[in-house]
Amino acid sequence: MRAALVGCVALVPFGLAGCLPADTRPPPAEVTVTVSSSDLTLNDISSTLTADGFAIEIDRFLVDLGEAQLGDDVDGTCDDYSDPGYTRAFDFKQVTTPQELGIAFATGHCGFGFTIRSPNADTLAGRGLAAGDLDFMRTPGNDPIANNQGISVYVEGRAERGDELERFAWPFRRHIVYAGCDAGTTGDDTDLTLVSGEKTSIDVELRAEGLFQAGPGGPLHFEPFADADTDGDGQITLDELFQVPLATALSSGFFTPMSMPNRTADDGCYDQDGNALVETNLGTYTYCELLPQIAGLQGGDACNDTRSGRPPSN
């Protein structure tokens, strides 16, 4: 040891050696994270699939997501080498084949998570994104629970029932962190066992239908949204959703509260200042209960630990 130190000191001035130790960890597993669209996102929702007879067509479904992370290990064996610290924005209406979201490296027993957020300067434009879409999403805006925030999810479409036609175009300005995602193989939150040197993949599925679904696997509804068009102009705005008392929406009988009545910040829904968001209307209900349902692991359930609130720091 002493000889090595002396030798090091003697040699380094000549550029022959350095004293820093090498990273002695073994090669990690390589995990490719992909994204894909659900069938209902790509092919629309026919009237036979909704409980209220509405047919729902999705025209645009812009989502910026990424910052995939391997971590959250519960047994202390997950060694996270590197994660893709960036996001990609897609129009999932155009994502007909799985697209790469990023590559992460780790070994051990690891959990998996990712983030839906507004784009930043590093965001890559993915499949289906039109010119100007990134700027559109990066432009700060407001809604009743967001101040000066970019757009993380934008969904545009229409719903028809008979001669009833309602259009909607909702820019959601919410930052959602998905953690502890269930990959669906064991039901365990941390069921990714990554072996040094192996290659594997995880697919994140984007589901526009999650906005109309009363819980994972639950029935699809549009009636409460249609009822929100109180001015009858055929356009359902996000502001109108915030005008509908939650009790009214619930009394229509379509939605089953998933974790009502009293959520706390620890349950994952709070405003950008970190305060618990009280769900008093259809707008907050949509933000807190429905929006997180748009993403989950392919073949697994929705990530059961979603957190949202403060805007991203970068």
Place this chain on the structure above:
Amino acid sequence: MSASRRTLALAAALTLSLWCAASRAEGAARPPAPSGSPAPSGSPAPNGPPAPNGSPAPNRPPELVPPRLVAGGDVAYPEGASGDGTVTLTLVVNRDGTVRSAAVTHGDEPFASAAVRAARDFRFEPATRGREAVAATIHFEVRFVAPAPNGSATAPSGSATTPNGSATAPNGSATAPNTAPTTGEPLEVVVQGERPPPAVTSLSRAEVRQLPGAFGDPFRAIDALPGVTPIVSGLPYFYVRGAPPGNVGYFLDGVRVPYLFHIALGPSIVNPALVDRVDLYSGGYPARFGRFAGGIVSGETTAPRNDFHGEGTLRLFDAGGVVESGFAGGRGTVLLGGRYSYTAAVLSLIAKDTKLDYRDYQARISYDLTPHDRVTAFGFGSYDLLGQVESGALHVVFGTEFYRLDLRYDHTFSPDSRLRVAVTLGFDQTHVDIQRNTQDKMLGVRSELTHRLGPHAVLHAGADGVLDAYAVGPAKYVDPEDPTVNALNALFPPRDDYAFGAYADVVLDAAPGFEITPGVRTDLYLSNGATKPAVDPRLSTRLRLTRTVKLVNAFGLAHQPPAFAVPVPGFVPGTLANGLQTSFQTSSGAEFTLPAGVTATATLFHNAFFNMNDTLGSGLDITSDTRALGEAYGLELYAHRDLTDKLGGFLSYTLSRTTRSVGNEKFVSAFDRTHVLNLALAYDLGKHWRAGTRFTWYSGLPRQPDIPNGLIQPPRSGHVEREPGFYRLDLRLEKRWNIKQRGWISFVLEMLNATFHKETIGDTEIGPVTIPSIGVEAGF
């Protein structure tokens, strides 16, 4: 050597000449030759006109007292010599009384070499101006008297006593060197006050030891100086007159070093005992400094000493020391120093999987080939590691190291003419997460010449060339499409960078009391297929209005290749194709000599920056090479009384404004602070107790727009709302015991931010960053 072959040297110091004390001493006074580089001569011409005998020099500061020899007057009669001999030396005496350099003015061998070797061990009571010790150049005669023919011990001549006569105030007599009396009266003394070039602020290590919050590190005291704006309390990186940390160059003995502090927050990478002085050039610096557009921090090591001495510290988290001794009869010296942290051992008790380690070393060997020729090898290095042990394997989170070997040849033509030729080898390496390494293997050559052109002009000139071979280890386990990874790859490509430069300036005593220094440096940069030339004219003036007031002006153009946000070894952007950074630096001020040993300065400055990459201040991604325009202007006030006095201290205040322009935006820099105030006091409590305190206060940073990063933002404006300001109080208490003649030991208790005050950054309170230090220092 037997006592019989000993004689005593007679050393004497004479008086100040009229010319020296008045215009010469003022006009020629500059830092004495540092060990690291040939200093501007600054010493009055030996053949300069003497003052009228016995008449006091007009304009001479009456309180100026020359050095007095107090130890080391015995000089061995050289082996092989015969007969009597007389040697006249030119000695530069430091402010602490040690001899910084000794050069032969007159005398034959072997007496000359013997006199030079012995003179380095001389100890003086330093020259003083008022109550303040100053460096001095002394013409000093050593006379050898042949031993008695029978070899018996021969008493030295009756003049073989320490020439106390030199302790008296100069009487103005201009005794010619060769007409010295044999009674031990002063022979000749030419004393010069130490006066730095314009636009420089200097700190001696002796003073910094007394500055609370600096932990004895001269480099850590920089942030207390005027013009310096801290980023965060306790973090030793700073803006200098609006220039970001990456635009401030760090030099040790003229050798570029990539950073100064261990683990960013830690002690400096050079043992403080080896640092004689630190200079901060805030702008308009001398032509020998180039390739940095923001400022220069230049450290000078202590001069080689051939007596056995040493110094060490033992603190909570590290220990270090320096020892030095002579060899070959005093012709050579060898120095070894270093510091080792035992943080790893301490941390292992708290967090066994965390590895935090730092250390540094210094080694220097010098040898005098002749009294006029010296060769020196100076090696130093630093090492920092932060790691985590995971599943039994080491995960290097961050590691950095650098090493330098400087091989020098110094030749003294005359007391006012010196040449240094040096070759520097360097190795820098930084390891960041995801297994990425950056390396820089450096080869540099330089020559530095100081030559007195005449009684009123001193030339400084030099040339240098540097090759930096940058290698970037592949980041094996990262997403190849990650924009950050790609940005880093684009910013730091593997390549060979070349820089060639030449400079010259002339210190002209244009008129009594008026000094002007025109200079120019030219550089040629080649990097990554791009070639950029630069021409940097410099001009400084100093005009004495009265005995106590001088006007000082400095102007300069400075160019710099692209720089990273903060200095990190090996992290130098390869984006020269986007142009050089440029700054135009101007300052104008006054220097005041006040009663009771107080000096003060008031300086107005204006810096204009072009094509600069200040990602921190501009609020840009640090991996980008987006360039900005910038401007900084303000007022600096500085009042100072030596901290080693019974009651010493300083007041440093900066009022400034720094702006940036990117595209169509013009806004206040993210690290602009309107007011920065430092007030330090040190007091000798008696019985070797000494206490000190330092108060620091500065304005808050500009509040950033409440828009998440990454979103399209509206243009920023010049309107500023600021976060709360910050203040802290640092304390220091020392008890010292002297051991015999030369030994000493001190117990030092020190605390940075003893008030536990928190600082607000980005609307978030951080800290309190409070750093306590308990240690023992000792030396002999």
